[in-house]
Amino acid sequence: MRAIAVSEYGATPSLVDLPRPEPGPGDILVKIVAAGLNPVDWKIADGMLKDSVDAAFPLVLGSDGAGVVEETGPDVTRFRVGEQVYGEFRMVERGLGSYAEYAIARERSPLARMPEGMIYTQAAAVPTATSSAYNLVREADVDAGQTVLIVGATGGVGQSAVQFAANQGAKVIATARPDMADVLRDLGADEIVDHTKGDLNAQVLSAHSDGIDAVLDMASDRAATERIASLLRPGGTYLSTNFALNPDAMEAQELRGVNFQNAPSGEVLEEIGVLIDAGKVRVRVQEEVPLGEAPDALARSRSGGARGKTVIRV
Numbered sequence: 317m318r319a320i321a322v323s324e325y326g327a328t329p330s331l332v333d334l335p336r337p338e339p340g341p342g343d344i345l346v347k348i349v350a351a352g353l354n355p356v357d358w359k360i361a362d363g364m365l366k367d368s369v370d371a372a373f374p375l376v377l378g379s380d381g382a383g384v385v386e387e388t389g390p391d392v393t394r395f396r397v398g399e400q401v402y403g404e405f406r407m408v409e410r411g412l413g414s415y416a417e418y419a420i421a422r423e424r425s426p427l428a429r430m431p432e433g434m435i436y437t438q439a440a441a442v443p444t445a446t447s448s449a450y451n452l453v454r455e456a457d458v459d460a461g462q463t464v465l466i467v468g469a470t471g472g473v474g475q476s477a478v479q480f481a482a483n484q485g486a487k488v489i490a491t492a493r494p495d496m497a498d499v500l501r502d503l504g505a506d507e508i509v510d511h512t513k514g515d516l517n518a519q520v521l522s523a524h525s526d527g528i529d530a531v532l533d534m535a536s537d538r539a540a541t542e543r544i545a546s547l548l549r550p551g552g553t554y555l556s557t558n559f560a561l562n563p564d565a566m567e568a569q570e571l572r573g574v575n576f577q578n579a580p581s582g583e584v585l586e587e588i589g590v591l592i593d594a595g596k597v598r599v600r601v602q603e604e605v606p607l608g609e610a611p612d613a614l615a616r617s618r619s620g621g622a623r624g625k626t627v628i629r630v
């Protein structure tokens with residue numbers, strides 16, 4: 317089968333021909349139609365998990381995917397051959413991932429049936445980014461009327477987070493370069509601050525001199541989070557997807573700091589599917605590329621500037 321893989325950590329991803337994986341007990345073999353690109357894909361290729369997981373090489377990249385169940389291993393009861401599914405297929409210890417013609421999920425993996433009407437491109441864009449946003453907003457526990465700053469709002473996680481926070485009734489301030497301001501307003505942002513122009517804190521404070529209630533941050537490093545945290549009122553919450561916070565130091569300032577680690581599940585994907593089906597959440601696909609161009613798309617993701625999701629057509 318054709319796949320995008322690395323021969324070792326740090327190697328350049330390339331198109332290779334590999335044997336089709338065989339489903340063992342509890343495995344679901346899926347013929348992938350579309351794979352979703354996330355920054356964690358190139359981070360793993362760089363070696364992000366090298367101290368925690370014993371990887372098999374060549375390592376097929378990619379977590380998110382959508383396709384058709386081709387075969388099920390012994391003991392699988394939740395899914396049947398021929399069903400359209402979407403979810404996470406990352407199996408670093410077996411060298412498997414979603415940037416391939418076939419991928420394997422475990423029966424207990426974050427995997428769900430695609431709702432009728434959902435197309436593969438959209439389904440592949442959802443699993444990591446939209447479930448992270450869903451769980452982030454749930455963890456932030458914002459009430460209607462509270463003010464939330466979303467940093468990195470133009471990216472895959474950020475665009476969904478804007479919608480979930482707005483659906484909760486929060487007042488959403490979103491970071492964006494000028495070209496994305498209208499898109500984010502359309503997704504539910506009440507105010508836009510341009511993180512490339514002038515001082516971010518000053519822009520927020522100009523309309524919120526008494527501070528804000530929560531920050532969801534997909535972009536800042538430690539120094540930037542420390543500065544942004546000063547916008548929070550006592551009792552405020554700060555969630556970082558990039559492990560940029562020092563929660564103990566924040567607690568001393570009467571703030572709740574959470575280095576967020578997503579814990580996706582099939583149930584959350586099913587709930588998101590219902591919301592997408594009902595038009596309550598939209599997923600913006602920025603570009604679709606053929607499998608062979610995935611290495612270039614990974615390089616673009618690494619250099620920043622995401623305006624939505626990138627989907628790889630397998």
Ligand SMILES: NC(=O)c1ccc[n+]([C@@H]2O[C@H](COP(=O)([O-])OP(=O)(O)OC[C@H]3O[C@@H](n4cnc5c(N)ncnc54)[C@H](OP(=O)(O)O)[C@@H]3O)[C@@H](O)[C@H]2O)c1
Pocket residue numbers: 354355356444445448467468469470471472473474491493511534535536556557558559576577578579617620621622623624
């Ligand atoms: N911990 C977890 O469980 C978890 C889960 C999901 C994602 N993540 C991580 O969260 C991050 C975001 O993921 P993603 O999929 O949304 O990435 P993405 O699609 O690449 O989007 C990142 C966005 O952040 C913007 N940005 C960059 N620097 C910024 C700054 N200083 N201020 C405001 N915006 C800025 C970028 O736009 P410009 O470059 O134009 O500014 C881009 O639109 C990644 O590092 C990812 O690995 C972690």
